[in-house]
Amino acid sequence: MMESRIISYEKAVNEAITQEMTRDDRVFVYGLDVADHKRIVGTTAGLVEKFGPNRCFSTPLSEDSSLGFGIGASATGLVPINIHIRVEFLLLTLNQLVNIGNSLRYGSNGKLSAPLVIIAMIGRGWGQGFQHSKSMQSIFAHIPGLKVIMPSTPYDMKGLMISAIRDNNIVVCLLHRWLYWTEGHVPELPYTIPIGQSRVLREGKDITVVATSWINVEAHDAANVLAKKGISMEIIDPRTISPLDDQTIINSVNKTGHCIIADYDWLNCGFSAEVAARVSNQCFNQLKKPASRIGFAWTPCPTTRPLENLFYPNAVTIIRETEKMLGLSKTDLSNEKFHTYENKFKGPF
Amino acid sequence: MPNLLLNLYKKMYLIREAEAEICREYPKDEMKTPMHMSMGEEAIAVGVLTAIGDKAQVWGTYRSHAIYLARTEDVNGFFAELYGKVTGPGGGKAGSMHLANPDKGVMMTSAVVATSIPLALGAAFSSKILDDDKINVVFFGDGATDEGAFWESVNMACLWQLPVIFVCEDNGLAIHASTAIRRGYKNLTNIMRQYRFQYIQEYDGTDVEKIHNITRSSIKYLESGPVFLSLKYYRYLEHVGVNEDFNSNYRDKNEFLEWYKKDPIKIQKQKLIEAGFKKEVEDVENEVMAQIKTAVDLAKAAPYPEPEELYKGVYDGE
Numbered sequence: 019m020m021e022s023r024i025i026s027y028e029k030a031v032n033e034a035i036t037q038e039m040t041r042d043d044r045v046f047v048y049g050l051d052v053a054d055h056k057r058i059v060g061t062t063a064g065l066v067e068k069f070g071p072n073r074c075f076s077t078p079l080s081e082d083s084s085l086g087f088g089i090g091a092s093a094t095g096l097v098p099i100n101i102h103i104r105v106e107f108l109l110l111t112l113n114q115l116v117n118i119g120n121s122l123r124y125g126s127n128g129k130l131s132a133p134l135v136i137i138a139m140i141g142r143g144w145g146q147g148f149q150h151s152k153s154m155q156s157i158f159a160h161i162p163g164l165k166v167i168m169p170s171t172p173y174d175m176k177g178l179m180i181s182a183i184r185d186n187n188i189v190v191c192l193l194h195r196w197l198y199w200t201e202g203h204v205p206e207l208p209y210t211i212p213i214g215q216s217r218v219l220r221e222g223k224d225i226t227v228v229a230t231s232w233i234n235v236e237a238h239d240a241a242n243v244l245a246k247k248g249i250s251m252e253i254i255d256p257r258t259i260s261p262l263d264d265q266t267i268i269n270s271v272n273k274t275g276h277c278i279i280a281d282y283d284w285l286n287c288g289f290s291a292e293v294a295a296r297v298s299n300q301c302f303n304q305l306k307k308p309a310s311r312i313g314f315a316w317t318p319c320p321t322t323r324p325l326e327n328l329f330y331p332n333a334v335t336i337i338r339e340t341e342k343m344l345g346l347s348k349t350d351l352s353n354e355k356f357h358t359y360e361n362k363f364k365g366p367f
Numbered sequence: 368m369p370n371l372l373l374n375l376y377k378k379m380y381l382i383r384e385a386e387a388e389i390c391r392e393y394p395k396d397e398m399k400t401p402m403h404m405s406m407g408e409e410a411i412a413v414g415v416l417t418a419i420g421d422k423a424q425v426w427g428t429y430r431s432h433a434i435y436l437a438r439t440e441d442v443n444g445f446f447a448e449l450y451g452k453v454t455g456p457g458g459g460k461a462g463s464m465h466l467a468n469p470d471k472g473v474m475m476t477s478a479v480v481a482t483s484i485p486l487a488l489g490a491a492f493s494s495k496i497l498d499d500d501k502i503n504v505v506f507f508g509d510g511a512t513d514e515g516a517f518w519e520s521v522n523m524a525c526l527w528q529l530p531v532i533f534v535c536e537d538n539g540l541a542i543h544a545s546t547a548i549r550r551g552y553k554n555l556t557n558i559m560r561q562y563r564f565q566y567i568q569e570y571d572g573t574d575v576e577k578i579h580n581i582t583r584s585s586i587k588y589l590e591s592g593p594v595f596l597s598l599k600y601y602r603y604l605e606h607v608g609v610n611e612d613f614n615s616n617y618r619d620k621n622e623f624l625e626w627y628k629k630d631p632i633k634i635q636k637q638k639l640i641e642a643g644f645k646k647e648v649e650d651v652e653n654e655v656m657a658q659i660k661t662a663v664d665l666a667k668a669a670p671y672p673e674p675e676e677l678y679k680g681v682y683d684g685e
Contacts, residue, residue, distance in 0.1 A: 046496075072496060078526065080519035083485035087523065090489025093474065094424070095497050098489075113516075117479050118486065121465075127458045128680045129469040162681050186683035 022205040028198040030172040031061040031137075034179035035099065037208045039069050042097060045183060046073040049084065049101035058101055059198055061137075085111035085136070089119045089188075092134040097183060105138040105192060106149045112157075119188050120163030131186045135179075140168075141194040141232055141282060142330050144359070151319035151329075153231065155281075156288040158190045159260035165189045165213055166259040168282075170234040172202040174257055177211030185213060192259075194232040194282070196359060214258045216266035222252035225276040225340055228267055228293055229253055233280045233312075239333035239356050244340060247349060251340065259289055267293060268300045275306040278339050280331060285313040307343050312336060332356065369644060375417055375575045376635045377651045378440065379409040381658070382433045383632050385442060388659050389432075389449070390609040397667070398449045400462035405433035406603035407573075410631035411536050412437040412506070414578025415596065419502050419532075419586065421472070424494075426487040426505040429464040429478035430536075434506055439471040442658050446666035454669040458676060480541075481507055481514035484533070488524050491531035491593075502589065504532040510541030513549055521595075525563040528592040532585070533564075535595070537572070538602040543617045556597070564593040572598035573631040576638075601626035 025033070039045045047065055049058075053076045057063045065074035077084045081102070088098040102108055108115070115136075122130050140153040159166045165187055169175040175193070182189035219234055220241055229237040234255050241251040252270050256262060271277045277297050281290035290311040297309045315329045333356050341348060386404055393402065405412070412433035416423050427434045435445060441456070448455030449463055456468035464478040474490065477483040487505035494501045511517045512535065524531055539546055552558065559566045565588040571577055578598060585594045601623060605612035613620035627633075639648050679685075 078519070078522055080523060083488070083516050083519035083523060086482065086485025086516065086520075087489040087492065090426075090486030090491075091493050092489070093469075093486070094490040094493035094501075095499075096489075096493050113479060113482060114485070118475075118477060118482055122475065123683060124680045125457055125461045125465045126467055126469055126475065127456065127460065128683075130475070131683045165682075 021207070022203045024201050025172060025204050026198065027172045027175050027200045028060050030176040030204050031179060031193070032063055033204070034176045034183070035062070036064065036068065038180055038183040039065065039073060041208070044095060045097040045099065047099045047101060048075050048077055048088070050077060050079060050081070050107070051103060052076055052101050058103060062101065081107050081110035082114060085114040086118065088134050089114060089122065089132050092132040093122060093130045097133050097135075099135040099137060099183065102136070102138040104150050105140045105152055105154055108136065108138050108154075115158070115164065115188070116161050120161050123187075124163065132188050133186045134188045135182045135191060136188065137191045137193060139195050140192045141196065142326070143195050145321045145323065145326065146319065147321040148318040153192060153283045155192055155230065155259045155283055156292075159289060163188065164260065166192065167213060167257060168192045168231045168259055169257055170194075170197060170231050170255050172200060172204045174211060174217065174255075176204050177209050178213065178257060180208055181210045181213050184210065189213065192231065196232055200235070211257075214261040214263050216254055216256045216258070216263040218252065218266065218270065219255045220251065220253040222250035222274070224250045224274055225278065225344060226252045226254060226267070226270040226274045227278045227280055227336060229255060229280045230259070230289065231282045233282045233331060235357060236331070236333040237280055237336055240336035240340065243333070243337055243349060243351065243354055247346065249340065249344065249346070262292070264293070264296045264300070267297065271297050271301040272304045275304050276343055277301070277305065277309040278312060278336065278343065279309060280312040280336055283313055284316060285311050286316065288313065310339060310343060312339055369642070372576065372635070372639060372642070373644060373647055373651060375413055375579060376632070376639055376648065377655060378413040378417065378437050379575060379632050379635060380652060381440065381442060381655045382409045382412070382436045384655055385436060385445065385659055386432060388663060392663065393609045399451060400449060400464065401607050402463050402609055403430040403607050404604045404609060405430060407626070407631075408536050408538070408600045408602070409433050410573045410575035410578055411534065411598045411600060414575045415504065415532070415534055415582045418579045418582035419504060422500050422502045423472050424490055424501045424503045425473045426483040426490070426503070427473070427476040428480070428483065428507055429476065430508065431466050431473070431476040431506070432463070434476075435466045435468070435473050438473050439468055441468060441471060442662040443665055444468060446662040447669055450666040450669070451671060452666055452669035453672045453676070454665070459672050460680075481511035481516040483507070484511065484516055484520040485523075487531050488520055488529050491524070491529040492527070495530060502532065502586065503530070504534060506534045506536055508541065509535060509537040509539060509546055511535070512555060513541065521559075521562055524593040528563070530589040531593050532589070533593065533595040535597045537597055537599045539599075540602060540606070540618075542606045543615070559595060559597070564595050566595045566597070568597040570599050571629070572600035573626070573629045573634065575631055575635055
């Protein structure tokens with residue numbers, strides 16, 4: 019067992035990048051503001067000082083061409099890490115990702131590869147409104163040639179990030195803003211977690227909750243509340259959206275006979291629909307109820323707090339859906355304490 | 368020099384005649400790939416790429432027949448790819464619009480305008496960091512100058528002083544729209560001269576020797592930053608397809624006839640004959656025609672990819 023200590027998710031990102039840059043001098047980091055004083059909430063701290071301005075540099079506000087620059091550099095011998103402080107900015111890069119990057123290898127008959135890592139912050143912040151609030155994993159996972167990871171613990175973060183940097187394909191890493199403060203055991207030495215392996219985050223026997231990114235934290239809270247009623251929830255974190263290890267999910271649903279997919283995204287044509295389809299196809303005879311889905315409200319994300327609270331699903335949403343599926347009475351939640359960021363996070367991001 | 372002049376002619380003749388063969392064969396519908404023909408621009412591709420030579424790492428567009436043949440002279444692979452055969456450099460998956468052969472210096476060509484420009488910047492950055500001797504050159508049309516990626520890339524290349532050669536193959540048309548109805552500014556050259564790169568404009572985009580020499584003398588500037596070559600030519604055929612379209616009302620055949628007086632192949636041949644190389648020109652032409660015939664025969668005889676090829680090459684490591 020490797021030496022491990024408790025560090026934050028943010029520190030795990032920084033450590034993975036720093037260790038890989040030390041191991042391989044072809045790795046470099048670039049993007050809007052990666053080298054400014056805030057250093058992408060600390061995740062790029064120390065990189066300019068340690069590796070110099072050729073290996074960590076900020077770019078003009080040119081997301082589209084910056085991503086193309088990364089594809090060109092990755093196809094010719096370097097390993098770029100392109101960081102975006104908001105996933106919405108990746109929409110400006112979709113041409114490069116979906117028209118060029120994903121087909122570079124296919125179109126060159128396997129001669130060129132793009133070992134490019136894209137890191138983007140997703141999800142809820144603090145009154146972030148329509149354009150700083152999304153996740154969009156389904157959009158990227160829809161495209162052959164791209165890989166998509168969404169680690170939800172500091173341990174998974176470091177291991178998957180190192181795998182992403184060593185992977186010879188484009189890997190999109192979607193990291194939830196609130197996860198940056200979470201803490202957990204992380205080995206100090208570099209290690210890898212294979213891309214494309216789901217993880218059983220909590221074992222249970224009555225119901226399977228497939229949760230992505232931050233909603234794993236909410237699912238954990240929900241599981242603790244329901245455990246008091248004797249309900250045993252199994253939580254599966256796919257960790258990798260594409261390629262998806264559906265076998266772990268299928269094994270779990272075949273065991274519990276119940277499945278809720280809690281995706282941190284809109285439902286329509288989304289990852290939750292993909293999982294539901296696979297579960298329905300593979301677990302039809304074991305399912306005691308149809309699989310159900312939880313996700314964002316089918317609206318743009320509102321800014322005002324009371325509506326923002328309704329937009330994002332949380333532990334209570336999962337508890338109510340579980341009660342419905344298992345035919346339980348409504349649990350009195352008035353004395354339960356759930357995750358809150360009211361005292362933790364005052365913005366602006 | 369005669370070797371060089373003959374070599375320039377040979378490559379241009381190869382491109383012209385390979386495309387003439389496409390024009391003859393295309394109606395049979397065996398080459399099932401949209402053709403964006405290079406006719407008229409041969410001097411630009413051949414002049415620039417011969418000047419750079421084996422160090423050239425080329426990034427292009429859907430109109431890259433000339434670039435592909437000028438850089439690789441791989442006429443067998445060229446026709447195999449157009450016929451969709453497994454012997455093509457892209458195994459038939461790429462076709463005319465995505466002709467590429469990284470082993471032979473043609474890295475990637477794109478059918479979305481301006482989108483290969485930033486890739487050339489990234490490759491130039493690699494060359495700088497890895498200190499290799501590659502020279503990255505990106506070809507695009509004047510239509511690309513309407514695109515955001517063009518302006519972003521020009522800015523980034525100049526900001527970071529990347530050793531990349533921009534080649535604007537300016538035919539004055541984006542599909543069927545002239546620059547006059549696409550630009551809200553007076554003069555691109557005046558704007559480009561504000562950027563920190565070597566900007567060179569040449570109206571004689573059909574004189575291969577001149578383009579060769581301009582390129583040769585501009586390579587030295589790469590030590591201190593990017594080079595931009597703006598070269599004018601006239602697109603002989605329709606935007607996509609193998610036919611003329613002078614009866615479509617967006618342009619006049621007289622324009623073509625004016626440009627055809629200085630057709631790149633014609634003027635280079637004239638120069639060589641006047642210099643006393645009539646025999647050599649004939650030999651080169653015969654050699655090229657035989658090459659093309661062999662290439663087409665080989666391509667037609669070659670197999671299509673097997674069904675399992677569909678899934679190969681999407682991800683590395685599979």
